[in-house]
Amino acid sequence: MSALRFPNLPPSEPQGSDLLAQERARTTFSVNDLSVYLYGEEYLERQEKFLALIENEPAFDKSNRYFLGRTERFAGALRKDHALVKMSQEQKWTPEEFQHADILIDEPGPFGLHRGMFMPTLASQGNAEQHEKFLKPALRYEIIGCYAQTEIGHGSNVQGIETTATYIPETNEFEMHTPYLTACKWWIGGLGKAANHAVVMARLITNGKDFGPHAFCVPIRSMEDHSLLPGVMAGDIGPKFGYNTTDNGTMWFDHYRVPHISLLAKHSQVKPSTGEYIKPPNSKLSYGTMVLVRASLVGYARINLARAATIATRYSAVRRQFVDKDTPKKMGSQIVETPVLDYSMQQYRLFPIIAAAYACHFTSKEMMRLYFLNMKNMESGNFSLLADVHASSSGLKSLTTTMAAASIEECRRACGGHGFSSFSGLPLMLQDYAPNVTWEGDNYMISQQTGRYLFKAFRDLVAQRASGKFNTSQITNPTLAYLNSYLDNPDLKCPVTTPNQFFNPEIQLAAYGHRAAHIVAQIVHALDVEKRSWNSMLVDIYNASVAHCQLILVQNFILGIRGDMPQPEGVVAAVLPAAAKEALTDLSNLFALHQIHKQPGEFLTSGYLDANQVSMMGKAIMDLMEHKIRPNAVGLVDAFAFPDYHLNSALGRFDGKVYEAYTEMATREPINQTDVIEGYQQYIKPFTNPNNKQGKTMSARL
C-alpha cells in the first residue's frame, strides 16, 4: 500500500484521449494500410496472438521494471529468460517468432548471447562432430554459452588479443592461458553468471608459432553444480550505463587444459600429435556474417527510432504549453494552450525522426535482401557483390545507430521534464540502446572500411575512364553510378529556383550523390596527390562514409515508396495505397531535405547548392511540416504498431491518458510505501526537532 495517493480529479481540459482522437480523425490515410505495408498481415496477427500470451506471463510483467536495483533486475531477467525459453519450446516457435517475442518483452537477458553469438559461431565455424557435441545440446539449452572475444585491453583490434591457446602434442590438448591482466576477457554477455560454456577467441600457438586469434569452444562451469571449473575464473564486470539485466562477464585462465576438439575446426585445423596448422581456405567467407549482423542493426535502429518517435509524438499532441499568439488555439470560445506539436521547433526536432525510422525500415529490408543474395552468389564463387555490400553495411551500421542513439535522446528532451522520468520509457531505452554505437565495430572505426572501398572504387573508375576502354556496362552498382556521374560533371549545379522543386527525388539524389562523390574525390586527391597520411584524413573519411550512407537511405526511401525496390526472389512487392503513399512521400522529402538544411556545409562546398537555395529549402521544409506532415503525425507513428506493453511509457500511451498513468506509476515507488522515511530519526530530526519536547518545537501549524 502506497502512502502516496492522488486526488480523484481529472486533468484540466482538453483531455489527452480527446486530443489524440482528434489527431486520428484528421489523418489523411488508413493507418492499418500503412502498417500492413510495413510489416505484412502475418506479423500484425502474430503480434496480437503473442501479446495475449506474453502479457499474461508473470515473468514478463513490466510493471516493476523501473523500480528495481541491478541485483533484482538481473534476477528477474534470468527468470524471464528461463520462462521465454520454456514458452518457445512449448509453442515450438521459429527463430523469427522467438525474436518477435523477445522484442516485445524488450529486456536484454543472460541467455541473449547464447542465441546471438555462441550458437551462430558453432554453426558457422564448427565441424560436424562439433555440431553434435556442442551445438545440439546448446539448442536444448543444456549447454548455455557465451562468446568471449573482447579483452579488457583489446576491443576493436581483434588481432591484438593476448589470451593464448597452446597446443600440447603430448596430450593432444590446448592450454588456455591469460598472460597479462590486460588479457582478461571482458564485456562478455552471459559469461558472468549464466554460461557454462564459452567460445573463446585465443591466439593459437602450435610448434612455437603464433597463428593469431582462433575460436575455441570450452566448458567453464561444472555441469553438475554450475561452479567454475579449476583453471577458470569468471564473474560479472559490474554495473553499466544500460544492459544491467545482462551479466556481462570477465574470465581468465590459469594454464587451463582443453581437449583437441575445442578448436572450432570447420575452417582452420591443427593436426593431432604433429601440431601442424592447416589454414582456412577463403577468409572472405567470414565477411558474410558481419554483413548480416550489421544489416540487422539497421533494423534494430529502425525499431528504436520508431519507438522513441511514437512516445514523443503522442505526448507532444497531448502536452500543451503557452499560447501561440499568431494562431491561438481555441476550445469553444476559450483560448487554451497550444499543443507543443504545433510549434515549428518541436516539429523540426520530431518529424525528421519519424522520417528516419521509415528510412531505416526500407534500407534494412534492402540490406537483408542483399545479404541473402550475396550469400547465394558466394556459394557459387561469385564475390562481385561482397565489397559493396560489406562497405555499405559497415557505414550504415555506423550511421543508423548514431542516428538512433541521438534521436532517442532528442525525443527524451522533446518530452520536456517528463522525458527525464523513467516512466516515460525513454531513459531505459536510451541506456539499453547505447552500446549499439560501440559494439560490432565502433562507429568511427568502421567508417574506415566504407571509406577504403569508396576510394578504391573511385580510383578504379578514374583509371577505367582514362583507359579509353570504359563503357557504362562497367557501372555494376549504385556506388559506381554516382561516382561516375560526378566524374562526368564535377561542376554540376542544382537547377532549383523555387522551394517546391526540392520535392523532386532526382534533385535530392543528385545533391546527395554529388556531395558524396565530391568528398571521395577530395580525399583521394589528398591521399594520392598531396600524400597526406591516412591518420590525418580520418575525419574526412568518416564524413565520406556518412555521405555515402545518407545517399543509400534517401535512395531506398524513394524506391520503397514508389514500389521500385528490388524484392527477394519469389517475393511479390506489396502495394501501398495512394493516400498512404502520399503521406510517406512527404516524409521521404523531409528526410532528404532536413539533413541538408541542418548541415548544409558539404552540399555548399561541393558546389552543388548555393546559399539562396539553402534558404529556399528552409521554407520548403517548414511548409511541408506545417501543412502536410503535422496533420498525419500521430497516424504516422500509430502505423508503427507498437502495443502499450512494448512501449511501457506513461507518456506514449495509445489512449493519451498520460497524467492518469504517470501518477499511478508514482504511487508504486518503493520509498513511497511509508509516509515518513526511515532516515528521518537519524538524519532529519536532529535538525528539525532536536529536543523532541512539544513545548520547544515550532508548532506544526503556523
Place this chain on the structure above:
Amino acid sequence: MSALRFPNLPPSEPQGSDLLAQERARTTFSVNDLSVYLYGEEYLERQEKFLALIENEPAFDKSNRYFLGRTERFAGALRKDHALVKMSQEQKWTPEEFQHADILIDEPGPFGLHRGMFMPTLASQGNAEQHEKFLKPALRYEIIGCYAQTEIGHGSNVQGIETTATYIPETNEFEMHTPYLTACKWWIGGLGKAANHAVVMARLITNGKDFGPHAFCVPIRSMEDHSLLPGVMAGDIGPKFGYNTTDNGTMWFDHYRVPHISLLAKHSQVKPSTGEYIKPPNSKLSYGTMVLVRASLVGYARINLARAATIATRYSAVRRQFVDKDTPKKMGSQIVETPVLDYSMQQYRLFPIIAAAYACHFTSKEMMRLYFLNMKNMESGNFSLLADVHASSSGLKSLTTTMAAASIEECRRACGGHGFSSFSGLPLMLQDYAPNVTWEGDNYMISQQTGRYLFKAFRDLVAQRASGKFNTSQITNPTLAYLNSYLDNPDLKCPVTTPNQFFNPEIQLAAYGHRAAHIVAQIVHALDVEKRSWNSMLVDIYNASVAHCQLILVQNFILGIRGDMPQPEGVVAAVLPAAAKEALTDLSNLFALHQIHKQPGEFLTSGYLDANQVSMMGKAIMDLMEHKIRPNAVGLVDAFAFPDYHLNSALGRFDGKVYEAYTEMATREPINQTDVIEGYQQYIKPFTNPNNKQGKTMSARL
C-alpha cells in the same frame, strides 16, 4: 568476500603509469601555473584541505556509489546531506566553501533545493517578519524547504500553473487548493520525503480576482514527527534517468488553509481583511536572479566539460589500439599499438571538448562579473546592462549546457566499450547532468529570449543609422558592435589565403560576428518584411541565439588569455606565464575554428567564407591538433585539478593504473559475492542438469 578475483599479473607493456609520465614530461608549460591562473592559490589550497576532511568521512565515501539501487542511494544521500550540514556547521564554512565541498562530493541530495531555491526565494521575496519566521530557522535547518513551482501539467509556462491560493478575509487565511490532476506539483527537489516546508507558487485569488502566480511559504509536514499535515498530500515521483539521490516530489492540496503571513510579501501584498491586492513595483528586478542562476549554470557546464575531458583524455593516452601504419609506435625496437590519442579522429573528438571547458571558464567568470555589475547598476536605477546580460545569459545557458551534455556523451563513447561501464564515472555524470538542458528554461525555449533581444537591437540600430543622427558612441556593448560592423559591410569576405592566417583572432571574431549578424538580419527581414509568423521562425531563432553565444565564448576566450578581460571592481587580473599562454592560445584557436569546420553552413551562407577557405581551415585544425595540442593534452586536463576522489573513475585516474583499478572495482559487484548465482537452481539447472543424476549429465570436463 568476492568470489571473483584477478590474476596477480601486470597489464602488458607499456604501463599506464609510464605512459602518463611520458605525457607529462612532454608538456610545454607548468601545469601548476595554469591551475593557479584558473582557480587562484586559495582555491587549490582549500581543495587540499577539504579533501583530507571529506575523504575521511564515511558518509562521503564513494566506493559503493555505482552498486546501489535507488532506495539505498537515496538513504545514503540523506545521510550524506546530514553529515555535510553538520560538518559545515562545525567548520563554519562560508557558502563558497560549502559549494566547494558539495562539488567534490558530487551527489545531488534531498537538501540541495533547500539551499539552492528555498532560502534564496525567502531572502529575495520575503519581508523582514518572514525572514525572522522562516529564513532564520531555515539557515539552522530547523525548517527544511523546497521550491514548489512546476506542476505535472505546467513547466516552462509558469503563468499557466493551476494551483490556487484564495484569500479568505473572514479568517485572514489563504486556502491552497489543487483543482485538477494536472495541477499536482511535480519534480520538486526535496519535496518527496525530506522537506517540512515548501515555497509554493500558486495563483493568488482575492476578492474573486485572479492575480496569477505568487509565492507562498507553507508548512507541509509536522515539526513533531514529520508526518504530512492534514490537507497536504506529498510523495516521491519515482525513478529518473539521473538525480536518483534526490527525492523529487509531488504534492497536492485539499482546501488547505495557511495564515496570511504565508504570502511572501516583499514585492506583492494582500491587505488583511479587505483582501486588497498591492502589486509589485518593478518586475525587472526579478530578472537579476535569473541571470545569476543561468550564469552559474555556465560555470557548472565548465566543470562537467572539464571532468569528462579529463577522464577521456587520460584514458586515451593509456589505451592503445591498432598500429598506425604510417607512423608505428615503438617501445625499444618492438612495434607496439598506438595510443588512441594519437589518432586524428580521437583528437577531433576530444580536444575541442578540452577547449570548450576553457572557453566556458572565461565566459562564466565574465557573466558573474556582469551579473554583479548589473545588480549594482540596478540598485541605483540604471537598467542599461540588463537586457543584454539577460539575453546573453539565457542563450549561454542554452548553448553551454547543450554542449556539456553532448560532450559527456562524446567522452563516454570516446572511451570505447569501457565508457559504458559505470566505473568509468561517465554514465552517472551524464545521467545527473542531463536535467541541465531542461531546467531553468528549456534550452530551445529560452533561446527565444536571446532572439527577441537581438532582433530589437538590430531594428533599433537600423533605425538609428537611418535617422542620420547615429554615431559610434551609441555602440554601448559588444552585441551592437558586431551588428553595426555587419551593417557597415554586409558583403564582407574573409581575406584568408593560407591556413595559418586563421589563427588571427580578428579573423575569427569577424567570422563569428558576421555570421551571427547575418542570421539576425535574415530573421528580421522574414518577420518584418515577409511577415512570417514567429512560430515559423523558431528554428532560425534558435540558430541566431547559438551564433550570438558562440561569438561570446570565442570573444571571452581570446580576452581571457590576453589578460584583456574586464575584472570585477578591486580585482587585479592574474598574469598567465608565457608558456601556458601559448598552450591556451592553441586551444582558443581550436575552439574558434573547430566549430566553423564542423558546421560551416552558416559561415558559408553568410558569404564570409568560401569553400576553399573551409578546406584550408581543415588543414589548419589538423596541424594544430597534431603538432601543438597533442603534446600538451594531458597537461591541459591535469590543470583542471580534479582529484581522483572527485572523478571517481577507473579510467581517468591520475596515476594511469586503469586496469588495476577497473578490475578491483568489479570484484565488489554484489552479484559476484557468490560464485553460483541464487537463480541457478530454479532457472538454469532445469535446462542444464534436469535429472540431477551424475551418470546422466555431461561430464564437467570434455
